[in-house]
Amino acid sequence: MPMIYLSEVVRYYREPSDGFSAYSSDPLHDELPNETRPGDARTEDIQPSLNIASYDPVRANSNARRSLVNEVTIESLLSPAQSGSISDIGENRLRQDDPVQVRQLVDSPSSYALPFSLGLAASRNASRLPEPSMPITSEESAHLFSLYLYETGTWCETTDSERHFTLSSVHQMLASKSFLASAIALASRQRDAVQDQQRSLTLELYQYTIQLLLRQDPDEASVAVLATCTLLCVYEMMASCVWEWRRHLKGCASLLHSRKWNGSCSGIVKSCFWAFARIDVWAAFISCKRLLIPTDSWVDNSSIPLVAANGTLDDYCNLAILVFARIVNLRADAQLCHRDSDSVYYSSVKNLWDELQEWWRLRPKEVCPLLRETPMGTNPFPAVIFSRSSSICGNTFYHAGSILLLQSGCLRRRVETPDSIMNPVWHARELGGISVSNISHPNWVNQLQPLYIAGTAFSENHVSFFQSTTGRDQSTRVSSCLEVPWGRPVPPVAADINDKYASEKIALLKQLARIESETGWKTSDRASELRNLWGFR
Structure with a gap:
């Protein structure tokens, strides 16, 4: 069998840190190597930094330790099937005036490199690489894995009542060295964040995990590989720029696509899929892009009434994530539409609104609040208490999606x-x-963007997350997504918003600070954006 070159991330070991913000992402230029646009430089000319965790300053000083194989070209990174999918774009001769169609094909999961393809060439006939040694003692490894079981591992179980990452499947997963390595690397990163320290050990554990993944045969990737790469996605999401998340996300998407795994599978695969989906949703939301996996393949049954009657509570709550994902995709497509397409998007917004409200009306009893009390005293938020983590998650996505659709200006x-x-x-x-009333770290790390969306509703600038690029500079960055759709104003909700919502703004900032303090999940960037939006100095 000829040698199959796997991924271009080898360049990461040869380039310094770029120091981008966690939300630094140009929505028109962060899809390398799969996407190019007229007038853009070729990817081989740009050679962007491929740092896996750009927030680790240790990396800037560790270049001397980075010595891997020579850089390979993009063409050599793909298997024959993947190379064919890229060439098909030219063969199919897509209409150049249909940017939505072009983007959907370019973003097809079949064009992504596999997750374990992170830097070296792998082949069944190639000699095995020497086994790397664990960079920490067994005692320290046990301590970090304990932190994983009680904290970071639970972050992947937001809608997994069976707790496969920390309970049901963890014994099976521990047979994989790469899974153990990714688990302790994530725990180490979270510990660093909570203690406000930067330890070189965390980067070493991350690199150790990557080295183990490089030894995986692409044809024999197991569920443990999927779980490992899911944890690496969470590792990146903690502080790195969106472009870095999508590197690992594309790998997970490729593995899910090749194995025909989706959100209706069972066990650890299902848990991995929905953990992946939540990260992909927020990466797409921040970068104003479509999600990596088409939403029509997420589940076998997306009927809200049928799942309400026959499905599990986790399944029902996951449908709220699915509807929200479609909202994010619509928002990405709205950037590419023309003014004569307004009626299509108004209809799409209405249909998504109806679907979201159907989810709200048909909620099983356990998905509704266990207790709800109206705001009292100086507390501007109601007490909304749920008995299940998945219920918190489903209702969070419902309210966040409702705000986005209402801000579109398309609903009557x-x-x-x-x-x-x-x-x-x-x-x-x-x-x-919901966020203040339920002390749930798995949900708190998922609520950064929903709380940011909530914060925009308290602004005197009646923002919309839907936008059109018609007649605008095509280099617009993510921060410009706060615009009225198609130039139409969104009517104000109330007068004198600055004074009226002062307590809500302060409470929201306090909750964001609490989330970062307790979980290590970086919230300060979004909090700063809200302060600027509200005119705080």
Whole structure:
């Protein structure tokens, strides 16, 4: 069998840290190597930094230790099947005036490199690479794995009541050295963040995990490899730029696609899929892009009434994530639409709104709040307490999605719809109440972007996360996504917002600070953006 070259991330070992913000991502230029646009430089000319964790300053000083094989070309990184999928773009001669169609094909999971393809050439006929040694003692490894079991591992179980990452499947997964390595690397990174320290050990553990993955045969990738790469996605999401998340996410997407795994599978695969999906949703949201896996392949049954009647509570709550993912995809497509396409997008917004409200109406009893109390005293948020982690997650995505659709300016009030449901401020307060009332770290690390969305509802600038690029500079960055759709104004919700929502703003900032303090999950960048949006000095 000829040698198959796997991924270009070998360049990472040869380039210094770029120091980008966790949200530094140009929505029109961060899809390398799969996507190029007219007028863009070729990827081989750009050679962007491929640092896996750009927030680790240790990396800037560790170049002397980085010595791997020579850089390989993009063409050599792909298997024959993957190379064919890229050449098909030219053969199919897509209409150049249909950017949505072009993007959907370019972003097909079949064009992504596999997750264990992170730097070296692998082949069944190649001699095996020497086994790397664990960079820490067994005692320290046990301590970090304990932190994983009780903290970071639970972050992947937000809608997994069976707790496969830390309970049901963890004994099976520990047979994989790469899984153990990724688990302790993530725990080490979280410990560093909580203690506000930078240890070289964390980077060494990460590199050790990568070295173990390089020894994986692509044709024999197991569920342990999928779980390992899922944990690496979480590792990156803690502080790295969105572009770095999508490197690992594309690898997971490729493995899921090649194995035909989706959110309807069972066991650890299902848990991995939904952990991947939540990260992909927020990466796409931040970068104004479509998700990596088409939403119509996420589950075998997406009927809300049927799942409400026959599915599990986890399945039902995952449907809220699915609807939100479609909202994010619509938002990405809205950037590419023309003014004569407005009716299509108005109809799409309406359909997604109806689907989201159907999810709200048909919630099983266990998905509804166990206790709800109206705000009292100086507390601006209601007490909204749930008995299950998945219920917290599902309702979080419902309220965040409702705010986005209401801010689109495409919805009309209906007589049968309660006023509160049509008010983004009500949804924002519910989001604040859910986060403050439920001390759930797995949900807290998922609530950074929802709380940011809630914060926009308290702004006097009536922002919309839907935008059109018609007649605008095509180099617009993510921060410009706060615009009115197609140039149409969104009517104000109330007057004198600055004074009226002062307590909500302060409470929201306090909750974001608490999340970062207790979990190590970086929230300060989004908090700073909210301060700027609100005019705080």
